[in-house]
Amino acid sequence: MIILVTGGTGYIGSHTVVELIQAGHEVVIVDNLVNSKKSVLDKIKTITGIKPTFYEIDCTDKEALEPVFKAHPFDGVIHFAGLKAVGESVQKPLMYYHNNVLSTIYLSELAIKYKVDRFVFSSSATVYGDQEVPFVETMNLLPTTNPYGETKAMSERILKDAATVNQNFKVSLLRYFNPVGAHESGLIGESPNGIPNNLMPFVSKVAKGELEILSVFGNDYDTPDGTGVRDYIHVVDLAKGHVLAIEKLQDAIEIYNLGTGHGVSVLEIVSAFEKANAVKVPYKIVDRRPGDLPAYWADANKAYEKLGWKAKKTIFDMCKDSWHFEKNYKDE
Ligand code: NAD
Ligand code: UFG
Numbered sequence: 664m665i666i667l668v669t670g671g672t673g674y675i676g677s678h679t680v681v682e683l684i685q686a687g688h689e690v691v692i693v694d695n696l697v698n699s700k701k702s703v704l705d706k707i708k709t710i711t712g713i714k715p716t717f718y719e720i721d722c723t724d725k726e727a728l729e730p731v732f733k734a735h736p737f738d739g740v741i742h743f744a745g746l747k748a749v750g751e752s753v754q755k756p757l758m759y760y761h762n763n764v765l766s767t768i769y770l771s772e773l774a775i776k777y778k779v780d781r782f783v784f785s786s787s788a789t790v791y792g793d794q795e796v797p798f799v800e801t802m803n804l805l806p807t808t809n810p811y812g813e814t815k816a817m818s819e820r821i822l823k824d825a826a827t828v829n830q831n832f833k834v835s836l837l838r839y840f841n842p843v844g845a846h847e848s849g850l851i852g853e854s855p856n857g858i859p860n861n862l863m864p865f866v867s868k869v870a871k872g873e874l875e876i877l878s879v880f881g882n883d884y885d886t887p888d889g890t891g892v893r894d895y896i897h898v899v900d901l902a903k904g905h906v907l908a909i910e911k912l913q914d915a916i917e918i919y920n921l922g923t924g925h926g927v928s929v930l931e932i933v934s935a936f937e938k939a940n941a942v943k944v945p946y947k948i949v950d951r952r953p954g955d956l957p958a959y960w961a962d963a964n965k966a967y968e969k970l971g972w973k974a975k976k977t978i979f980d981m982c983k984d985s986w987h988f989e990k991n992y993k994d995e
Contacts, residue, residue: 664739664910665688665689665691665735665737666683666689666690666691666737666740666741666909667691667692667735667740667741667779668680668683668690668692668693668740668741668743669692669693669694669722669741669742669743670693670694670699670744670785671690671692671693671694671717671743672692672694672696672699672700672701672703672704672717673694673698673699673743673744674842674852674853674898675785675839675898675901676692676741676743676744677699677706677707677851678846678851678898678899678902679741679901679905679906680692680707681710681711681846681851682899682902682903682905683906684707684711684713684715686906686910688906690715690716691715691718691735691737692704692717692718693717693718693720693722693744695719695721695722695744696719698856701717701719703851704717707851709848709850716735718731722742722744722766722769722770723761723762723765723769725772725773728773729773732773732776732777732779733777737777737779738779738781739779739781739782739783739912740770740774740779740782740783741783741905742766742767742782742783742784742785743785745763745766745785745814746759746763748860749811749812749954750809752809752810752811752814753809753810759811760813760817762814763811763815763818764814764818767784767821767822770782771821771832774832775825775832778831781833781835781909781912782822782826782832782833782835783835783837783905783909783912784819784822784834784836784837785837785839786815786819786836786837786838786839787812787838787839788839788840788841788920788922788959789811789812790812790819791805791838791959792806792808792812793805796926796959796960797959797960797961798838798960798962799920800838800918800962804819822834822916823916826915826916832915833914833916833917834915834917835909835912835917835919836916836917836918836919837904837905837908837919837921838919838920838921838961839896839901839922840893840894840895840921840960840961841894841895841896842895842896842897842901843861843895843896843898843985844897844976844980844981844982844984845898845984845985845987846898846899846984847984847987849987849988849991850988850991852898852984852988853898854988854989854992858874862893862929862932863895863932863981863985864985866932866933866936866985867986867989868989869944870940870942870944870986870989875945876945877933877944877945877947878946878949879929879933880929880951880952880955881948881949881950881955883951885957885958886928886957887928888928890928891928891929891955891956891957891958892926892927892957893927893958893959894922894923894924894925894926894927894960895978895981896921896974897974897976897980897981899984900921900923900974900976901974903972904970907970907972908972911969917969918965919965919969919972920961920962920963920965920966921972921974922961922963922974923961923974924960924963924964926958926959926960931978932978935978935979936982936986939982939986942986
């Protein structure tokens with residue numbers, strides 16, 4: 664297939680581009696580089712031998728996007744492009760709604776106009792809100808606690824409505840749990856600018872000595888060790904899930920959780936990281952972070968039954984690969 668990957672130089676996008684190329688697909692990337700670097704294209708070439716076609720375009724610029732659809736006979740779109748910092752979305756809600764929702768509308772309009780049948784969307788476990796765990800795809804969506812989460816829920820609804828009335832426009836909504844880790848080559852991974860918001864990049868930077876100490880946000884939750892529990896998934900497993908989701912897309916609307924099905928606590932991550940990499944990660948317990956849920960993980964059975972997909976990599980792999988990438992990473 665010829666596949667348009669928006670946000671393809673980003674963290675999850677770049678790993679998915681690698682897996683798509685290795686599965687024999689042709690990839691065209693659109694990214695405005697707001698949170699990634701063009702040098703990722705050379706890293707993709709080093710890993711796969713192929714440098715994908717790249718357009719530096721903002722997905723909220725429909726006029727700039729349309730010629731890309733005219734130039735390439737796409738079979739599918741995988742739409743990763745989006746802003747993802749939860750705290751920033753509270754401070755700048757309109758920027759988040761504009762960027763994340765408008766891009767979804769324009770890309771689906773163009774996909775329908777140019778008869779691109781398959782559309783895979785990056786959603787998030789955050790759309791489940793606060794309800795019983797594990798989260799199952801059949802659950803109703805509950806309001807999330809921030810505009811970022813709302814952009815995901817809105818985009819899901821927009822795509823479902825579009826697929827309901829447009830025959831041949833099929834959508835796959837992939838709800839990611841907590842993606843971590845990096846490609847085993849150490850060439851691509853996640854290194855956020857500034858101080859990371861997410862646990863694994865923070866842990867990596869503490870281990871490297873770039874940050875002094877990890878703040879563990881609360882140890883008084885109703886969890887086995889009192890710290891928050893999440894379903895961490897290796898980004899390469901997640902990327903493989905996208906390849907299967909787009910290859911096997913059949914129904915008008917398909918929804919899959921992409922997680923491991925197991926919850927792991929913050930202190931378990933710290934301890935696994937120290938063991939996997941023979942490093943020290945000093946930490947201190949601080950207050951809970953507002954808006955955090957105590958514990959959630961995926962019911963990951965549907966993706967296995969329908970796509971034959973299962974996360975294979977362990978917490979050990981996630982810690983090892985995160986560290987391998989962080990150690991090698993130079994800000995280019
Ligand atoms: P990322 O920031 O590394 O990648 C997103 C990419 O999209 C970046 O390269 C950025 O430059 C690009 N981009 C943003 N807005 C754009 C626009 N208007 N036009 C063109 N390009 C644009 O983030 P990621 O972790 O790879 O996330 C990819 C997708 O998965 C996002 O939609 C995110 O919301 C979603 N998601 C991520 C997580 C996570 O924890 N990483 C969890 C659930 C869902
Ligand atoms: N945590 C710490 N210290 C830190 C950072 C995080 O203790 O410095 C804890 C959090 O309290 C939480 C766990 O580590 O218990 C994971 O936190 P992250 O910030 O890494 O991830 P979240 O689960 O809060 O959210 C992530 C993405 C969201 C996405 C969600 C989907 O940031 O965009 O996963 O499950 F919606």
